[in-house]
Amino acid sequence: MASLDDLKKRIASVKSTQKITKAMKMVAAAKLRKAQESAEKGRPYSEKMNNVILNLSSGISDKENAPKLLSGTGNDKIHLCVVMTSDRGLCGGFNSNIIKKAKSYFSKILSEGKELKIITIGSKGNDQLKRMYGDKIIENISFKESKNANYFDADKVGKIVIDKFESSEFDICTIFYNQFKNVITQIPQAQQIIPLNSEDSEDNTSEESYEFEPDEDEILSNLLPKNISTQIFKAMLENSASEQGSRMSAMDNATRNAGEMVDKLTIQYNRSRQAAITKELIEIISGAESL
Amino acid sequence: MSEEFKIEIVNPEKSFLVKDDVSEVVVPAYEGEMGILKDHISIISFLKPGIIKILSKSGNESYYIEDGIVEFKNNNLSILTSSIFNIADMDKSKQQDLLKQAEEESGKEKISDQSRYLIDQKIEVLKTLN
Numbered sequence: 001m002a003s004l005d006d007l008k009k010r011i012a013s014v015k016s017t018q019k020i021t022k023a024m025k026m027v028a029a030a031k032l033r034k035a036q037e038s039a040e041k042g043r044p045y046s047e048k049m050n051n052v053i054l055n056l057s058s059g060i061s062d063k064e065n066a067p068k069l070l071s072g073t074g075n076d077k078i079h080l081c082v083v084m085t086s087d088r089g090l091c092g093g094f095n096s097n098i099i100k101k102a103k104s105y106f107s108k109i110l111s112e113g114k115e116l117k118i119i120t121i122g123s124k125g126n127d128q129l130k131r132m133y134g135d136k137i138i139e140n141i142s143f144k145e146s147k148n149a150n151y152f153d154a155d156k157v158g159k160i161v162i163d164k165f166e167s168s169e170f171d172i173c174t175i176f177y178n179q180f181k182n183v184i185t186q187i188p189q190a191q192q193i194i195p196l197n198s199e200d201s202e203d204n205t206s207e208e209s210y211e212f213e214p215d216e217d218e219i220l221s222n223l224l225p226k227n228i229s230t231q232i233f234k235a236m237l238e239n240s241a242s243e244q245g246s247r248m249s250a251m252d253n254a255t256r257n258a259g260e261m262v263d264k265l266t267i268q269y270n271r272s273r274q275a276a277i278t279k280e281l282i283e284i285i286s287g288a289e290s291l
Numbered sequence: 292m293s294e295e296f297k298i299e300i301v302n303p304e305k306s307f308l309v310k311d312d313v314s315e316v317v318v319p320a321y322e323g324e325m326g327i328l329k330d331h332i333s334i335i336s337f338l339k340p341g342i343i344k345i346l347s348k349s350g351n352e353s354y355y356i357e358d359g360i361v362e363f364k365n366n367n368l369s370i371l372t373s374s375i376f377n378i379a380d381m382d383k384s385k386q387q388d389l390l391k392q393a394e395e396e397s398g399k400e401k402i403s404d405q406s407r408y409l410i411d412q413k414i415e416v417l418k419t420l421n
Binding site: 041051052056150210211213222226 | 299301302303304305306320321322325332333334335336337360362364369371373
């Protein structure tokens with residue numbers, strides 16, 4: 001059995017850990033509110049963008065010559081996967097969930113004999129994926145410097161993706177991120193962004209015909225690259241809200257566990273203290289009796 | 292009957308501006324400036340760098356934008372843009388910064404004719420602001 005001194009030290013150390021996790025939880029809660037707010041504020045833009053594109057693509061005259069970003073290259077040989085994770089740990093299953101989702105998708109693609117290329121965003125995803133898929137990772141992007149998800153960063157990623165598409169380095173692009181549902185639940189998502197998968201989105205197209213200026217094709221070819229950045233930005237916002245939510249609940253659990261541990265250790269400490277006192281008493285009494 | 296319609300400007304980060312007492316909006320559409328009044332036909336177009344003028348009961352406003360898409364339907368005007376600045380809030384140094392950036396961009400050799408056209412446009416607009 002551990003000595004009294006050891007127990008005392010352990011209690012102190014668990015207590016200070018608890019203080020840290022508690023503080024982290026508070027910070028995550030504050031950040032979560034901000035992230036959630038900006039995720040909500042960012043929604044109208046991506047929704048509107050989606051609507052415009054739907055309206056446009058339904059009005060497009062010549063499906064065969066539609067921009068490749070919309071209709072695809074006609075092949076599905078090379079898959080590009082953009083895996084979005086956080087730069088920091090201690091956020092529960094947040095990163096592992098995305099990685100798990102991504103890995104199962106990767107093995108499916110590879111078993112079908114297709115080629116796989118990976119772009120990782122955030123260092124945690126890169127760390128976990130490079131062990132198994134190190135040779136497949138073509139780029140690792142990290143936004144450690146930027147405090148919050150911003151459009152400028154998303155646009156950078158979007159441009160990289162589009163550049164690679166235009167030099168026909170891949171046929172299909174999928175992004176992996178966590179969708180924020182609530183603090184407890186984040187759903188890992190795989191969303192195909194190239195070619196645009198219009199079946200996923202709700203059908204908001206109106207019958208009304210639009211006037212286009214210049215013509216549909218030109219607007220579309222201008223709009224689609226923007227849409228890629230917008231989708232990535234949306235994913236980044238969802239991801240950062242999810243990260244904070246996940247961290248908050250993980251830290252909440254950790255704080256509670258530490259509390260339980262302190263209670264248990266305190267009981268153990270008190271018991272052994274009492275045992276020591278009793279032992280001493282018995283020694284004194286039996287010493288007095290023998291006189 | 293009122294001659295007003297609704298305008299909404301959104302950028303990726305938030306809903307930038309919502310107004311429902313607008314009487315006329317002038318946007319720098321790709322093929323030239325375009326004035327939009329109530330009951331305009333449904334239209335989708337995209338914007339080049341320029342100035343959006345909003346005329347409304349509660350006062351006129353103008354904004355400098357660099358790109359965007361404009362959609363008008365059922366007397367709802369939506370403008371999607373990634374960079375927009377209120378001219379009233381813009382000070383000289385901000386304008387100078389943007390101008391310098393644009394000039395640097397245009398100094399590069401490898402750009403397509405289309406982006407060259409957009410940048411030249413941007414420089415021109417910024418110069419008129421100063």
